[in-house]
Amino acid sequence: MKAYFDLTKFGIALFVMITGLAGYAVAFPLGQPVEFGYPFLLVIGLYLVSSGSFAINQAQEWRQDKQMPRTAKRPIAMGVVQPWQAYFLGTIFCIFGVFLLTLINAQTGLLAFATVVLYNGIYTLYWKKHWAFGAVPGAIPGAMPVMIGFAAGGGDFFDPECIYLFLVMFLWQMPHFWALAIRYKDDYSKGGFPVLPAEIGVERTLYQIGLYTFAYVGVALAAPLFVNAHVNYLILVIPFALKVMWEFVKYYKSGGEKKWLPFFLWLNLSMLVFISVPVFDRWLFYFLITA
Numbered sequence: 001m002k003a004y005f006d007l008t009k010f011g012i013a014l015f016v017m018i019t020g021l022a023g024y025a026v027a028f029p030l031g032q033p034v035e036f037g038y039p040f041l042l043v044i045g046l047y048l049v050s051s052g053s054f055a056i057n058q059a060q061e062w063r064q065d066k067q068m069p070r071t072a073k074r075p076i077a078m079g080v081v082q083p084w085q086a087y088f089l090g091t092i093f094c095i096f097g098v099f100l101l102t103l104i105n106a107q108t109g110l111l112a113f114a115t116v117v118l119y120n121g122i123y124t125l126y127w128k129k130h131w132a133f134g135a136v137p138g139a140i141p142g143a144m145p146v147m148i149g150f151a152a153g154g155g156d157f158f159d160p161e162c163i164y165l166f167l168v169m170f171l172w173q174m175p176h177f178w179a180l181a182i183r184y185k186d187d188y189s190k191g192g193f194p195v196l197p198a199e200i201g202v203e204r205t206l207y208q209i210g211l212y213t214f215a216y217v218g219v220a221l222a223a224p225l226f227v228n229a230h231v232n233y234l235i236l237v238i239p240f241a242l243k244v245m246w247e248f249v250k251y252y253k254s255g256g257e258k259k260w261l262p263f264f265l266w267l268n269l270s271m272l273v274f275i276s277v278p279v280f281d282r283w284l285f286y287f288l289i290t291a
Contacts, residue, residue: 003075003080007081007089009051010051013050013051016046016047016050016145017043017046017047017050019145019146019275020046020146021039021042021149022146022276023147023150024039025149025279026153026162026165026227027149027151027152027155027159027161027162028154030282030283038152042149044100045100046097046101046112046145046148048094048096049093049094049097049098050145051090051093052090052091053115053116054090055087056086056091057090057119058074058086059076059084059086060120060125061191062076062077062083062086064193065191068190068191094116101148101152104152108148111147111148115145118141122137123137123138123141128193129192129193129194131194132200133196134194135177135178136174138173139169139173139174140170143166143169146162146165147165150165160225160226164219164227167219168219169271171219174209175248175263176264178196178209179209180264181205182205182256185197185198196208202256205256206251206252206255206256209252210248210252213244213245213248214245217241217244217245220237220270223237229278229281230285231281232280232284233281236273240270244263244266244267244270247263248263250263
């Protein structure tokens with residue numbers, strides 16, 4: 001079971017399910033009866049697609065994983081699971097997950113399929129291996145779960161709420177990944193991945209992290225332009241946005257050598273807050289005015 005959870009990255013899959021549900025809750029029309037079958041299909045479908053995609057990814061990169069101390073204990077790299085087994089499990093999961101999401105509507109199934117193609121195809125096989133800035137387009141499949149949830153709730157991709165949710169998840173990924181890339185720069189070099197700090201240096205990578213962190217925080221602070229923002233925006237989004245910026249300043253001043261973990265953790269926690277607040281503000285306000 002440990003090998004299974006490591007292979008399918010259960011913690012990240014759980015994260016995917018939460019963000020997908022947030023997208024669903026923001027898009028679902030207020031006042032309509034909730035059909036719990038659709039949220040159930042959404043959660044199971046997202047779990048299968050994300051877990052399957054992660055299993056395939058480890059089968060694709062097991063040779064590089066063996067060269068990197070941070071990933072050398074993954075199941076395939078350790079010989080606990082064979083690559084063909086991961087390919088088989090991942091493919092079955094992805095097919096079944098896309099099928100379940102298609103039962104909700106055609107858009108959710110198409111988006112899920114596109115996510116697998118982008119992540120396991122274009123990103124893993126090309127962007128990640130050949131481009132130091134591959135994390136930027138690679139953030140597109142990483143931000144897709146919230147769009148899948150939004151489509152499942154009946155929303156349109158061009159709705160301001162969907163744009164906000166997508167931008168938050170998209171912009172968050174660059175400082176998230178590049179902070180890890182600085183911390184494990186030598187590991188990535190051993191694996192043959194051209195990560196940003198190894199290609200352009202830590203100082204310029206910190207500059208790039210700052211640019212995307214400012215943009216990420218800026219979108220969060222501009223939430224009232226996109227979504228219903230009420231009391232939770234004031235008591236959660238603004239303080240978390242300021243805290244993330246403060247942690248980045250300390251991280252930047254340390255030259256990337258220290259303070260990386262507080263910045264990394266606050267960055268991740270803030271993303272969940274920025275995604276969740278529109279849900280709570282929308283539904284809490286609705287219940288208050290209809291009570």
